Amino acid sequence: MLPVDGTYPTATTQYEKRNVATEIPVWEPDVCIQCAQCSLVCPHAAIRVKIYDPEYLESAPPTFKSVDARGRAAKGLKWTVQVAPEDCTGCGACVHTCPARKRDEQGNRTDVRAINMAPQIPLREQECENFSFFLSLPETDPSLFRRDTIKGSQLIRPLFEFSGACAGCGETPYVKLMSQLFGDRAIIANATGCSSIYGGNLPTTPYARRQDGRGPTWNNSLFEDAAELGMGNGFPPAMSRRSLIMASVVGRTPAPGATRPETTPYSSSSSVPL
């Protein structure tokens, strides 16, 4: 039910469960080199990676897969690549991107990758259970990775997921990446087009928020009007920041209504437009 005040709930594409894929990727833990490129290119945030403590595996479903995490910082921890079987569109982009190849007994590279497509229906039930368990695992400790790397960016929960974009869309992986890097403070002025159709196909929306309630703010305006909309959306917070910075420099009282912008440890005031 949509509220009457014009707002609508976020993170609702997770309930659509389109089941459009005839085949989905199946992960081979022993072949995986833990690069996270599969997650980076997925247009639908339907394949994800996490590093976590092995103690959580005590309650894992019997078919849930994991392997020892690579890297000194992740020593003693586990790594999993998990597919959301009912949200995957079967585009195969992740499989085409995966650089890892299984080797035969003579050590020669084969065509088998660390993820390979297999029919969805026989896997659907078990992978739904596995994806649900995967989501219940805690988010990866940010101290274990650098978010400005491919692998690190994919260890951050996407705040844009399961959109209605076409299978294999080349645009949505960038929107998803933007939501991972800046989503907790992003203000999006969307120009009408594909991005407004998959971004706000009411009553559902792929834009989500973290457990602490922070996530992208999204708005749409017709075609070329998005520039003015974006300026209008961006101007008040920029003025608010300017007022606070001036107040801290010259000891002035901030302008009425100026609020301290919430930032993550990764943002820098020097990058804030004044």
Ligand code: SF4
């Ligand atoms: S097949 Fe396509 S939609 Fe499915 S997980 Fe791979 S990249 Fe994502």
Ligand code: SF4
């Ligand atoms: S792209 Fe292949 S090797 Fe890299 S994390 Fe994904 S499954 Fe593993």
